[in-house]
Amino acid sequence: MGTARVERRLSAILAADVVGYSRLMECNEAGTFERLKRLRRELIEPVLERYGGRFVDLKGDGAVVEFGSVAAAVEAAVEIQRAMLDQDPELPETMRIRYRIGINLGDVIVDGDTIYGDGVNVAARIEALCEPGGVWLSRSVYNQVKGKFNLALIPSGLHQVKNISEAVETFRVAFNGIMPAAHRPTVTGLQARRWKLPAIGALLALFLSFGAWLFWPGEPPPNPQPGIAVLPFATQGGDAKEEQFADGLTEDLIIELARYRYLFVIARSSVIPYKGRVTDVRQIGRELGVRYVFQGSLDGEADRVRVTAQLVDATNSSQIWSERYERPLADLFGLRDDIVQHITGALISRLDRADAELARRKPPASLQAYDFYAIGRDLFRSDGVTKENMAKARSYFEKALAIDPHFSRAWYLVGWTHFNDAHLGWADDQARSWALFHEAARRAVVADPADATAQTLAGVSHFRLREFEAGELAWQLALRFGPNDYSTLRDTGCMFAMVFGTERAAEGLEITKRALRLNPMHPAWHFNCLGRASYYAGAYKDVVAALLNANRPDIEQNIYLAMAYAQLGRPHEAAIEVARVISKKPDFSAETWIDKDIFRPGGSAAMLFFDGARKAGLPLCASVSDAARIDPKNRLPECDAERTKAMLSPT
Numbered sequence: 001m002g003t004a005r006v007e008r009r010l011s012a013i014l015a016a017d018v019v020g021y022s023r024l025m026e027c028n029e030a031g032t033f034e035r036l037k038r039l040r041r042e043l044i045e046p047v048l049e050r051y052g053g054r055f056v057d058l059k060g061d062g063a064v065v066e067f068g069s070v071a072a073a074v075e076a077a078v079e080i081q082r083a084m085l086d087q088d089p090e091l092p093e094t095m096r097i098r099y100r101i102g103i104n105l106g107d108v109i110v111d112g113d114t115i116y117g118d119g120v121n122v123a124a125r126i127e128a129l130c131e132p133g134g135v136w137l138s139r140s141v142y143n144q145v146k147g148k149f150n151l152a153l154i155p156s157g158l159h160q161v162k163n164i165s166e167a168v169e170t171f172r173v174a175f176n177g178i179m180p181a182a183h184r185p186t187v188t189g190l191q192a193r194r195w196k197l198p199a200i201g202a203l204l205a206l207f208l209s210f211g212a213w214l215f216w217p218g219e220p221p222p223n224p225q226p227g228i229a230v231l232p233f234a235t236q237g238g239d240a241k242e243e244q245f246a247d248g249l250t251e252d253l254i255i256e257l258a259r260y261r262y263l264f265v266i267a268r269s270s271v272i273p274y275k276g277r278v279t280d281v282r283q284i285g286r287e288l289g290v291r292y293v294f295q296g297s298l299d300g301e302a303d304r305v306r307v308t309a310q311l312v313d314a315t316n317s318s319q320i321w322s323e324r325y326e327r328p329l330a331d332l333f334g335l336r337d338d339i340v341q342h343i344t345g346a347l348i349s350r351l352d353r354a355d356a357e358l359a360r361r362k363p364p365a366s367l368q369a370y371d372f373y374a375i376g377r378d379l380f381r382s383d384g385v386t387k388e389n390m391a392k393a394r395s396y397f398e399k400a401l402a403i404d405p406h407f408s409r410a411w412y413l414v415g416w417t418h419f420n421d422a423h424l425g426w427a428d429d430q431a432r433s434w435a436l437f438h439e440a441a442r443r444a445v446v447a448d449p450a451d452a453t454a455q456t457l458a459g460v461s462h463f464r465l466r467e468f469e470a471g472e473l474a475w476q477l478a479l480r481f482g483p484n485d486y487s488t489l490r491d492t493g494c495m496f497a498m499v500f501g502t503e504r505a506a507e508g509l510e511i512t513k514r515a516l517r518l519n520p521m522h523p524a525w526h527f528n529c530l531g532r533a534s535y536y537a538g539a540y541k542d543v544v545a546a547l548l549n550a551n552r553p554d555i556e557q558n559i560y561l562a563m564a565y566a567q568l569g570r571p572h573e574a575a576i577e578v579a580r581v582i583s584k585k586p587d588f589s590a591e592t593w594i595d596k597d598i599f600r601p602g603g604s605a606a607m608l609f610f611d612g613a614r615k616a617g618l619p620l621c622a623s624v625s626d627a628a629r630i631d632p633k634n635r636l637p638e639c640d641a642e643r644t645k646a647m648l649s650p651t
Contacts, residue, residue: 007110012073012103012141013123014053014065019098019132020251021061022244027095035088035097043083051076056115064123066115070105070144077101077135078151078173084133098133102126105140118164126170128267129159131255135173142171154450162270174450226355226370227264227290228347229314230254232275233307234297246298248336249307253294256344256484263351266290285314291358292320292351296343304328309343311350321350344484345518352377372400373410380413381523387426390417408448415440415457423596424554425585437461445474452482456491463499463598466631471499471598486522489515494529497536498597501604505536525550531560535612536605540567555584559593563612574616581618590614591622594634601633610636 018024024032048055048065051072057064067073081101088096104126106119122138130136137145142153152174158167230253233246250268257265266288274284281293293314299306310322323346325339356378359371376396379389394417400410415437420426422433441461444454455478462471475492482488489511496508512533516522531546543564547557562577581588590613599606613620621639622630624647 008107008117009110010105011108011115011119012067012070012105013108013115013120014067014073014077015062015102015104015120015123015127016065016099017062017127019100020248022247024095024097032097039084039087039097043087044080047076047079047083051079056113062127064115064120066108070103070141071148073103074135074137074141074145074149074151074173077103078149081133081135100127100130100132101135102128102130102137103135103141104138105144106138122164122168125159125162125164125168125267128270129156129170130172137171137173139169139171152449154448156450157264159264159267162267162273172450226292226351227266227288228257228292228294228311228351229266229271229284229288229290230257230294231271231284231296234276234295236297236299239300242298242300245300245305245336249296249298249340252336252340253296253343256340257347260348260482260485263348264290281312281314281317291315292354294347307339309346311347311354313354320354321346341484341518345486348486349519349522352381367399369400369404369407369410372396372403373407373413376400376410377413380417387421387424390420390426393417406447408444408451408454411440411444411447412451412453412457415444415461419460424556434464438465449477450481452478452485452488453491455481456488460491460495460598463495466601468499468600484518486515486519489518490522490526490529493533495532495598497533498599498603498605501600502536502538502608503604505533505538505605509533509537509539528557528560531557531564535560535564536608540564544568555581555588558584559613559618562616562618563609566616567612571617578617587623587626588619589622589626590618590620591630591635591639592626595622595630599634601631606634 018036021032047053051067052069053065053067053073053076055063056066065073065076067076081099084097084099102123102125104119104123106122107117108115108119109117126136126138136156137153146153153171154174156170156172158169230250232250235242235246250271254265254268254271257263270288281295284293285291291314293312294309295312296307296309299308305327307325307327308322309325311320312318313320323343325342327338352374355370355374359367359374362371373396376393379393379396382389394414397410397414397417400407401414404410418427418433418437418440422430422437427433438461441454441457444451445458448454455474459471459474459478462468462474478488478492493508493511493513493515496511497505500508509530512529516526516530519526527546527550531543531550534540534542534546543560547561547564550557558577558580562574562581565571565574565577590610594606594609595601599609610620620636621627621642622635624643627635627639627643
């Protein structure tokens with residue numbers, strides 16, 4: 001008797017999973033179960049019926065669905081995720097049901113109503129990589145649907161996943177350029193305010209002003225990214241609730257680290273098998289293909305919890321960083337968010353330094369794009385921020401971009417080097433530096449529209465060009481894509497009031513403070529941002545305290561110190577700083593300074609700057625020739641009168 005023939009077919013497979021299912025069930029088991037039943041009955045099943053989807057596996061926290069059409073699978077997934085945004089609006093975001101969805105096109109084995117094989121496995125692995133509220137596609141799906149929908153499909157990297165020999169290439173659906181609501185930060189009014197333009201119109205504005213496109217073809221760049229595996233948190237007592245809390249910490253930390261576009265993070269499903277196992281980190285590094293391994297433990301008591309965390313170099317088992325956190329158990333979910341944010345910020349900061357140190361130890365001939373970027377980034381963030389240092393850092397970024405022209409983060413930092421040259425008066429040709437800044441911002445967002453730092457720089461570029469609606473949209477995107485990215489929070493918080501006015505300066509100050517908390521090892525010059533944000537919030541003593549810690553003797557520090565001292569009624573100290581400003585820039589005027597920055601012309605922040613400059617004795621008025629190039633709203637009436645008088649007086 002011959003072997004029975006195995007039935008196979010090509011199918012589109014959708015894998016879905018409820019985010020934080022154990023946590024939701026722990027908080028309200030009966031309520032969560034009823035909500036899931038209602039969602040399936042009223043939302044999900046009708047959508048699947050319309051698009052021809054068929055459940056092949058269904059469980060409490062997830063499902064596998066087969067489609068005969070790839071396009072139908074993607075359309076169904078997007079419709080479900082969009083509809084999910086409006087579910088249970090009365091509940092806080094942490095308690096709402098959110099799905100991850102992964103879609104693959106592949107060969108499957110058919111066994112009655114059930115299907116098996118790599119086609120299904122890959123869909124499940126992609127789902128595990130996906131962010132809450134998102135939809136991720138395999139390369140095979142992308143090839144079938146690109147250009148067919150009004151959707152942005154953004155490359156999200158190559159991933160080595162468990163039990164699949166070849167790396168899986170993925171693409172993220174960006175929902176008309178806006179990430180799902182599950183990514184919205186909750187700390188500021190900027191994130192909470194709804195954008196006034198329709199989503200498509202707003203995205204079109206971004207497209208037109210930047211000339212960006214969201215589809216960029218080609219092979220993955222030759223840019224090996226640093227990899228990290230977050231091992232499941234260990235617990236001490238074996239208590240079920242403690243175990244659930246530890247599992248939640250692991251999942252949340254993986255999600256937060258995965259937001260960092262340059263960091264390769266091993267998926268949750270690939271690290272779960274290591275839970276409770278005593279395994280040498282070098283073996284883990286080899287098995288998962290990563291250089292770094294994070295290990296944590298949790299020890300709970302009646303009213304407190306202690307969390308220990310450490311980052312280990314898997315090549316030699318050496319400890320790179322360690323920290324211990326102890327918190328009261330009053331607010332369980334707030335506690336988890338607090339711990340995850342602190343660990344994320346500390347890890348990213350330490351990984352940055354470790355990567356730079358590793359790159360510097362390599363022979364020059366073996367350096368790749370990421371190595372050049374890491375060395376340049378270390379120079380850029382050093383406390384010695386000077387014209388020479390900016391040029392040296394830029395040379396490394398340019399080497400990285402010569403290897404990988406799609407390296408968004410390298411474009412981001414190239415842009416800031418040109419911004420500093422132009423803004424701080426270092427450039428021999430200021431107009432050229434501004435043009436190079438705008439071009440770098442454009443290239444950064446074209447290379448990776450979903451990178452938070454790229455959108456931050458895009459916003460600054462728009463604001464400089466007086467394209468305020470496009471700039472606000474870019475910052476909305478930045479804060480959604482990187483709600484815990486300290487660079488994004490630092491940059492937006494630093495300049496927040498200048499764009500949105502002193503009425504909202506407290507929001508900018510809170511963003512800035514949060515950024516610095518997330519990166520406890522930040523360079524001293526980042527206090528400059530804290531000082532500037534504090535000025536527009538009216539916290540003048542805090543301005544002085546921050547700027548004296550900044551260790552960055554540039555003209556901007558002198559300007560804000562002069563204004564803060566004047567606002568505090570300390571004219572002697574203000575006069576010293578004014579003299580330093582004039583010695584560095586003899587032609588300084590408040591009018592030209594405001595006009596070249598991202599202030600909203602005639603806005604309340606600009607008026608406060610003029611007020612501080614006037615009280616400090618800083619020169620207010622631009623020359624006649626300079627004034628002709630200044631926005632009329634940034635010219636002071638008293639200065640216009642002086643210039644008119646000078647022009648009319650005989651020579």
